[in-house]
Amino acid sequence: MEGVKLRGQSFLDIGFGQGFSLLSAASMGARVVGCDINPKCGTVLDRSLPLFPDLVGLKLDVEIGSILDPEVVHRLRGRVAAEGGFDVVHSWGALHHTGDLRRANDRAASLVRPGGALVIAIYNRHWSSPAWLLIKWLYCKSPRWVQRALVSLLYPVIWLAKLIVTRENPGKKERGMNFFYDVVDWVGGYPYEYMSVPEVGALRELHGFRLLRAISAKVPTGCNEFVFSKTDNKGKVASPPRTTPIR
Numbered sequence: 001m002e003g004v005k006l007r008g009q010s011f012l013d014i015g016f017g018q019g020f021s022l023l024s025a026a027s028m029g030a031r032v033v034g035c036d037i038n039p040k041c042g043t044v045l046d047r048s049l050p051l052f053p054d055l056v057g058l059k060l061d062v063e064i065g066s067i068l069d070p071e072v073v074h075r076l077r078g079r080v081a082a083e084g085g086f087d088v089v090h091s092w093g094a095l096h097h098t099g100d101l102r103r104a105n106d107r108a109a110s111l112v113r114p115g116g117a118l119v120i121a122i123y124n125r126h127w128s129s130p131a132w133l134l135i136k137w138l139y140c141k142s143p144r145w146v147q148r149a150l151v152s153l154l155y156p157v158i159w160l161a162k163l164i165v166t167r168e169n170p171g172k173k174e175r176g177m178n179f180f181y182d183v184v185d186w187v188g189g190y191p192y193e194y195m196s197v198p199e200v201g202a203l204r205e206l207h208g209f210r211l212l213r214a215i216s217a218k219v220p221t222g223c224n225e226f227v228f229s230k231t232d233n234k235g236k237v238a239s240p241p242r243t244t245p246i247r
């Protein structure tokens, strides 16, 4: 989010999960709205709130439903109808789990006001991606004991691969789940789609967005991060966020 103005801005987080991005944006002065398909995420968000003491007492605006559902998109749009959309639409690691990445991406983009920013993270395409797709599908179709066996089998493989690629201890983390649950989340994270950096860039640039920044995934099948600006009605980037060059 570096370089994207948040103070006083309307901020939509699609697939907010445990809510840390949403609450961090609120803490930085944004007017936040969250959308997640999983009702449990609403409960978890309420539990995460006390971790941000400056936000105590804040009434959170949350829409539980799928970003693929036109009714949900309509309700979200209604919250910022007077402004022509959200200043910032953010979705970290969620659009590729919806079952229709392209449509979810379009829905997210449609909620950005002209001149606003779209900040997304999407799994990278790698030669091993189709194999992971198969493993994840198998995990979700299998009984418990097969799921456990898959996780036990793949845990050391993922640990070693991550160590070799990042040269950092995979067990040492600053945020998120411990490594075991990361493995379960990865092995069982289905639906699963992926796109390369140029694929995502081309997809959005065709639809009135300009890619301002792309950060490649740390590991080959990790998430690439993107900051796009929606061109204004004259086709210009209205207020480009301060940013570092595209890598």
Ligand SMILES: C[S@@+](CC[C@H](N)C(=O)[O-])C[C@H]1O[C@@H](n2cnc3c(N)ncnc32)[C@H](O)[C@@H]1O
Binding pocket: 014, 015, 016, 017, 018, 019, 021, 035, 036, 037, 038, 041, 065, 066, 067, 068, 091, 092, 093, 094, 095, 097, 098
């Ligand atoms: C891997 S989690 C990412 C959570 C959070 N963004 C983060 O960075 O920690 C993916 C989230 O997307 C949500 N999700 C999946 N499909 C969705 C959909 N169709 N509409 C809205 N949210 C969805 C899931 O419920 C989950 O909370």
